[in-house]
Amino acid sequence: MMLERDEIIRLLADEQNQQDLFKKADAVRKQYVGDEVHLRGLIEFSNICRNNCLYCGIRRDNPLLKRYRMSEEELIDTARKASEMGFKTIVMQSGEDMWFTRDRMCRIVEAIKKFDVAITLSVGERSYDDYKAWFDAGADRYLIRIETTDKNLYHHLDPGMTWQNRHECILALKEIGYELGSGIMVGLPQQSIASIADDLLYLKQVGVDMSGIGPFIPHPQTPLKDEAGGTLNLARRTMAVMRLLLPDINIPATTAMESLHPQGRILALQSGANVVMPNVTEGEYRRLYELYPGKICVDDTPLHCKTCIGAKIMSIGRKVGMGYGGHAGRLPHKPK
């Protein structure tokens, strides 16, 4: 659906009639992507990061965080177990940890691809040649949020990084042939509703295949610790408008939403979302990958998470997807 910027702003700001918006987004979701909810097994494999984003708990200058990095074997083993549990997509996310060189990631992707899964990478900004090599090794999808399209805000929040470079990474990933996941945070300090509307128009223009909306949650060990943060309802309205704008894309019910509300992901699934990414990281690592405080399920096991979310999905009359869950039915590609 094409919505004018003014109309998007009106919908984002209209708290009173948000239930109507949620219902509409839910109907569009049902019409375009059906009742299946696709699960992705999320592995958080390193919290070491070269960047210093003001909002992020794993930023370089957080000295209080105990750092970890999975070995190649550990990462591959975690992915194997997730595939044995039935996950058809494995998402590998980390800080920008350069120990994972181009070649090392290629080896990891090649090994995990043998488990008959779609592979999603989310390791931040890298070179075109890295992205290309990983795609050729078998990576199918890439998640990299633009975070905000307000360039001044971006440059304030991500010191040492440039908005232009992030944008170029997004264009490169599309060109190489990845299914592209992006998205934003809402409730960032100084972020206006109009700016969120611009973000949504950007995501539409880029042609994202997947897009996540998360509320910003202030982390006590970061410079933004005293900020207000985003609300579940603003995140939900943003997500719902995105469903109207991009009716057939994959939209995750984000973990950050559930951190603000015990039913956050279910509420998201009922207002436009069709994907959930249960955490399949094991042991202490779950707690240590702390982007924001109040992260859910840090003491649970991967199997517990999968069973729990599966039951929640069925309880609202939806089904757990059994396929790869690519955008518009797209299947994983063969490695070169």
Ligand code: SAH
């Ligand atoms: N290093 C990778 C992965 C980033 S972490 C990359 O650069 O893409 C994944 C996402 O968590 C980020 O893109 C950001 O949108 C979100 N995030 C980070 N800190 C957050 C916070 N305090 N509250 C909510 N979301 C946060």
